[in-house]
Amino acid sequence: SQQGEEDPQALSIQEGENATMNCSYKTSINNLQWYRQNSGRGLVHLILIRSNEREKHSGRLRVTLDTSKKSSSLLITASRAADTASYFCATDASAAGNKLTFGGGTRVLVKP
Amino acid sequence: SAVISQKPSRDICQRGTSLTIQCQVDSQVTMMFWYRQQPGQSLTLIATANQGSEATYESGFVIDKFPISRPNLTFSTLTVSNMSPEDSSIYLCSVRLGGNQPQHFGDGTRLSIL
Numbered sequence: 210s211q212q213g214e215e216d217p218q219a220l221s222i223q224e225g226e227n228a229t230m231n232c233s234y235k236t237s238i239n240n241l242q243w244y245r246q247n248s249g250r251g252l253v254h255l256i257l258i259r260s261n262e263r264e265k266h267s268g269r270l271r272v273t274l275d276t277s278k279k280s281s282s283l284l285i286t287a288s289r290a291a292d293t294a295s296y297f298c299a300t301d302a303s304a305a306g307n308k309l310t311f312g313g314g315t316r317v318l319v320k321p
Numbered sequence: 322s323a324v325i326s327q328k329p330s331r332d333i334c335q336r337g338t339s340l341t342i343q344c345q346v347d348s349q350v351t352m353m354f355w356y357r358q359q360p361g362q363s364l365t366l367i368a369t370a371n372q373g374s375e376a377t378y379e380s381g382f383v384i385d386k387f388p389i390s391r392p393n394l395t396f397s398t399l400t401v402s403n404m405s406p407e408d409s410s411i412y413l414c415s416v417r418l419g420g421n422q423p424q425h426f427g428d429g430t431r432l433s434i435l
Contacts, residue, residue, distance in 0.1 A: 251428035
């Protein structure tokens with residue numbers, strides 16, 4: 210079964226708005242990684258946040274991690290049409306043999 | 322990070338045939354993985370490709386169906402054997418440079434079986 214569960218499954222926003230998506234997981238993790246996938250292509254790595262970190266930023270992206278709640282969030286600020294994609298979280302957990310386990314993904318549509 | 326070249330990028334195949342997908346990395350990596358992404362779904366790990374030994378397969382995947390080679394630290398192949406329409410998916414190669422490091426993906430191979 211998937212370690213990470215994401216919500217919402219789909220998100221539609223206007224250009225310029227912020228988009229927030231959440232990821233919950235079940236076991237202790239070493240790190241959690243967020244990816245973007247455009248239209249069925251390969252995955253682009255966005256951010257890795259380690260278990261001892263609480264927040265990381267990269268450009269318009271902000272990721273938080275709450276290990277007590279076993280959850281993470283990805284915030285995209287000032288969204289653009291080019292941010293339209295599917296976003297996946299993936300956990301790296303010792304219990305899973307240090308292999309990435311993916312959530313179901315959030316499909317984000319940014320309307321111009 | 323690593324640059325991963327995967328080919329072919331897409332193919333349309335007849336049922337019953339086999340296709341080999343190649344993955345080339347621009348640096349030596351210890352950890353290399355193959356994933357499958359069925360239409361509209363998330364990614365599922367097929368196997369870990371081990372250099373110099375047999376791949377380690379996840380539950381639900383077997384070597385006869387998905388034979389994997391890993392002759393060196395920069396290259397791997399995945400074969401999808403005796404294909405059926407249910408094998409229509411995107412197959413992705415992935416590498417990790419170290420223990421607590423990002424895992425990177427190739428552009429994937431979009432496979433359609435008629």
